[in-house]
Amino acid sequence: MMREKLVLIGNGMAGIRTLEEIMKIDKDRFEITVFGEEPYPNYNRIMLSKVLQGDTSVDDIVLNDYVWYAENQIELHTGDPVVKVDTKKQVVYSENGIKRPYDKLIFATGSNPFMLPLPGADKEGVIAFRNIKDTETMIEAAKSYKKAAVIGGGLLGLEAARGLLNLNMEVDVIHISDYLMERQLDAQSGKMLRQELESQGMNFLLEKNTDSIVGNKRVEGLRFKDGTSIDADLVVMAVGIKPNIDLAKKSGLKAERAILVDDYMQTSAKNVYAVGECAEHRGIAYGLVAPLYEQGKVLAEHICAEEPSTVPGYQGSVVYTQLKVSGVDVFSAGKFVDGENTKAIRVHDEFEGVYKKVVVEGDKVVGAILFGDTSDSPRLLQMMRDGQDVSEMDKVAILPSEAEGGSKESPVVAMADSEIICGCNGVSKGAICSAITDQGLSTVEEVKQCTNASRSCGGCKPLVADLLELTTGAEVANAKEPMCGCTDHSHEEVVEQIRELGLSHRREVMNVLGWESDEGCSKCRPAINYYLKMVDPINNEDDHTSRFVNERLHANINHNGTFTVVPRMYGGVTNADQLRKIADVAEKYEVPLLKVTGGQRIDLFGVEKEDLPNVWEDLGMRSGSAYAKALRTVKTCVGEQFCRFGTQDSIGLGIELEKKFEYINTPHKVKMAVSACPRNCAESGIKDFGVVGVDGGWELYVGGNGGVDLRGGDLFVKVETKEEIIDTISAFMQYYRENARYLERTSHFIERVGLDHMKKVILEDEQGRKALIERMEVALSTGKDPWKEIVDSEEKKKELFEKKSVEV
Amino acid sequence: MGKVGSAKRIEVAKVEDLAVGVGKRVELQDEKIALFRLNDDRVHAVQNSCPHKQGPLSEGIVSGDHVFCPLHDWKIDVTDGMVQAPDEGCVKRYDVEVENGTVYIVK
Numbered sequence: 001m002m003r004e005k006l007v008l009i010g011n012g013m014a015g016i017r018t019l020e021e022i023m024k025i026d027k028d029r030f031e032i033t034v035f036g037e038e039p040y041p042n043y044n045r046i047m048l049s050k051v052l053q054g055d056t057s058v059d060d061i062v063l064n065d066y067v068w069y070a071e072n073q074i075e076l077h078t079g080d081p082v083v084k085v086d087t088k089k090q091v092v093y094s095e096n097g098i099k100r101p102y103d104k105l106i107f108a109t110g111s112n113p114f115m116l117p118l119p120g121a122d123k124e125g126v127i128a129f130r131n132i133k134d135t136e137t138m139i140e141a142a143k144s145y146k147k148a149a150v151i152g153g154g155l156l157g158l159e160a161a162r163g164l165l166n167l168n169m170e171v172d173v174i175h176i177s178d179y180l181m182e183r184q185l186d187a188q189s190g191k192m193l194r195q196e197l198e199s200q201g202m203n204f205l206l207e208k209n210t211d212s213i214v215g216n217k218r219v220e221g222l223r224f225k226d227g228t229s230i231d232a233d234l235v236v237m238a239v240g241i242k243p244n245i246d247l248a249k250k251s252g253l254k255a256e257r258a259i260l261v262d263d264y265m266q267t268s269a270k271n272v273y274a275v276g277e278c279a280e281h282r283g284i285a286y287g288l289v290a291p292l293y294e295q296g297k298v299l300a301e302h303i304c305a306e307e308p309s310t311v312p313g314y315q316g317s318v319v320y321t322q323l324k325v326s327g328v329d330v331f332s333a334g335k336f337v338d339g340e341n342t343k344a345i346r347v348h349d350e351f352e353g354v355y356k357k358v359v360v361e362g363d364k365v366v367g368a369i370l371f372g373d374t375s376d377s378p379r380l381l382q383m384m385r386d387g388q389d390v391s392e393m394d395k396v397a398i399l400p401s402e403a404e405g406g407s408k409e410s411p412v413v414a415m416a417d418s419e420i421i422c423g424c425n426g427v428s429k430g431a432i433c434s435a436i437t438d439q440g441l442s443t444v445e446e447v448k449q450c451t452n453a454s455r456s457c458g459g460c461k462p463l464v465a466d467l468l469e470l471t472t473g474a475e476v477a478n479a480k481e482p483m484c485g486c487t488d489h490s491h492e493e494v495v496e497q498i499r500e501l502g503l504s505h506r507r508e509v510m511n512v513l514g515w516e517s518d519e520g521c522s523k524c525r526p527a528i529n530y531y532l533k534m535v536d537p538i539n540n541e542d543d544h545t546s547r548f549v550n551e552r553l554h555a556n557i558n559h560n561g562t563f564t565v566v567p568r569m570y571g572g573v574t575n576a577d578q579l580r581k582i583a584d585v586a587e588k589y590e591v592p593l594l595k596v597t598g599g600q601r602i603d604l605f606g607v608e609k610e611d612l613p614n615v616w617e618d619l620g621m622r623s624g625s626a627y628a629k630a631l632r633t634v635k636t637c638v639g640e641q642f643c644r645f646g647t648q649d650s651i652g653l654g655i656e657l658e659k660k661f662e663y664i665n666t667p668h669k670v671k672m673a674v675s676a677c678p679r680n681c682a683e684s685g686i687k688d689f690g691v692v693g694v695d696g697g698w699e700l701y702v703g704g705n706g707g708v709d710l711r712g713g714d715l716f717v718k719v720e721t722k723e724e725i726i727d728t729i730s731a732f733m734q735y736y737r738e739n740a741r742y743l744e745r746t747s748h749f750i751e752r753v754g755l756d757h758m759k760k761v762i763l764e765d766e767q768g769r770k771a772l773i774e775r776m777e778v779a780l781s782t783g784k785d786p787w788k789e790i791v792d793s794e795e796k797k798k799e800l801f802e803k804k805s806v807e808v
Numbered sequence: 809m810g811k812v813g814s815a816k817r818i819e820v821a822k823v824e825d826l827a828v829g830v831g832k833r834v835e836l837q838d839e840k841i842a843l844f845r846l847n848d849d850r851v852h853a854v855q856n857s858c859p860h861k862q863g864p865l866s867e868g869i870v871s872g873d874h875v876f877c878p879l880h881d882w883k884i885d886v887t888d889g890m891v892q893a894p895d896e897g898c899v900k901r902y903d904v905e906v907e908n909g910t911v912y913i914v915k
Contacts, residue, residue, distance in 0.1 A: 067859050067897065068897075071897060071898070439893070439894055441894070445880075446894060449894050449895055450894040517871070517872060518847075518871070518872035519847065519870075519871040519872040520871050521871055521874075521876065521883070522868075522869045522871070522876035522881055522883075525869055525871060526869075544830075545827075545828070545829030545830055545869070545870065546869065547869075548869065548878065549867040549868065549869075549878040550878075552830075552867075553867070557864075557867060557878055557879070559861065559879065560862075561862075561863070561864040561867075609833075609867075798825070799827045799830060800830065802825075802832070803833045803834075803835065804820065804821060804832065804833065804834045804835065805834075805835045806818060806819070806820050806834060806835065806836050807837075808818055808836055808837050
């Protein structure tokens, strides 16, 4: 049977989402062709400001890569806009001369930035902020120019300005109104936003009307109607967008501000639809992602329905905006301006810089502004969408974050299952929670892949994280947490069984404990391997096939499949001989990047896998374990050797610690530092074990973490000698090795078992402490430099590092 | 598996060169292929590039019929190339024949 032909004009977010919705309903119904003007697959335009701000890369914002089009058998023409549509013969023509007939045609041509028709607007260095190319132009300009001017103090203008600040440009924002984002904020919140952004370094010229753009070939400045002027090497116009409807008009579609559509997104021409920013529904052309996705869904259901009339149409959307500028939380929705028939609840906390305004009309919430604390936004939006009667409600129930004492609780706790968490993609709390439970999701990334939540603007990520904690955390409280999807047994039970039954191989463990998968997975395999060796370090063999690539190949894998080599430099101390060797190796193997690490050593980035053993041999240095669940480095300050403040030999102790504990396997990575005085130049407060020299002794801090969950270390003990420090760390680390779950950092472990408990077992129980140290000594006796082992073994080199090239 | 008339067998490795549970990279001119010798000595071959971010599958942990991509832990069935839920997609798989300890890719 011939499939119906569907042509999509516009390869952006609205159009491609419509295709996704269509294929969700009926994968094989249409033969699909897509024409796009930009030379990219569908990417997340909303995140361009994050690319500009340096938080993410262009590659990361691609929503559907070329593989996706291929897999779904979609014919894609990028960089080739449609130039003509014959709605009678039902055929489209592209600029490159491609001709495609259609049964259904969708316009998703989006919009263009509105460029003010100022004299000089055609000069080099005057751009909009709309697509990847504009973003790249700004990043490029920042390399050679210093002064930027952004015309427009709205959402997009401010996001562009923040990005340019991040690119080290000086930024003037020119705005015609007397406060910022006047279409989303009231005067009070607009003023607070301005103060916040000024403190970040933006300069504002309000109530300014640009007269002309001056310069020769390239822009040199702006002149204003009041006669004043400024210098600028780059001008970004962010004054608004206008729907891209030239082609639609030329093709005879009825259009006003945008292409007119009915509740089914149908245009005035037969079998022609419009969706997204180029469509005007009941007088509104939306410019935000959530409505576009809602439209896409309606259109997909309509196009795929056997009986079109049975499908409910599109009824318009409640719109809201969030500013994506780091350090500033701004949310605005609906009718936020006071009117004759409205009343408002206002909260203004000048101490915390928080402002909230909820506008009520009759007995319903119709609009809101939240500045500084946006945690109530999902709840308010839901009230607006549902038209909930709030006349009898307690004010605190409307703004739950204002409840006394309850302010620390995540807003997701109080939400009903039907409430929407991800506004862009319309994903409810219930949908996310059941996905987490049913599919055993454990990361925000997994939730995103599985449910689409937080896949667009990313604003709801914190809420998704809260839900993960709420959903999985509740299980932890009520029931034990299984090690992974292959078993119901917890980490603790597996370790107990290994000990009691004397298990010595992962297959044994899986057999005895009734594993549900044949050979386990990437979660349980490394964990079991660790536990086996921890329980019996002498007799149990390490299984390198159960190790993550970095620990199997003893180097860090990079995004492009090359590896990074970090040789050990005890205590961060090196010498001319080592540096010369590193330099020689870098030249010989054409190492693309040398970088000093945070742990005081040198990274050699971009080494090919097959070169690794040779690189190690040529270096003649030991592995720095920069990839391992083991002791990484011991960072040190210079201490008494040279420092005028140092009271202790921090380098000496650091080297001693590193030599003693290198190559010991631990549940997760372990970092140490030794500082010679409380100025703490080695940052001992954020290490698993941090030592600080004080007059007449040493302080030991434990459970510090400078990573994802920032945590200052707890002062564990103060002692007089190095030996006491080493013994305490030894006993502590062994207790952690034996009792922590695999992949649990010391910071989390201490939170779980409590600092007092650790003091009891390490400091107060003399016998127990001795036994721990003894067991640690046994484990330490099995530690070997993995690089040397591989360099010395032809067999290992062949098994692990060989690459075969075959002539065909 | 019956041979197609024009199919070509290319010798790529000896079975003994393949360690169980560790992928092997093979380059056939421009094609990068990952070979896997599974627990029961079956040998399978897929394109050595995860559909997510092109991670080298040859470096992943191999469990049963699956390999876990070393970059972001996508799970892929090496016998049919299918990406496992919750992720989606597939990688190209190659027909493999083993005869007298020699591994051939059939194209």
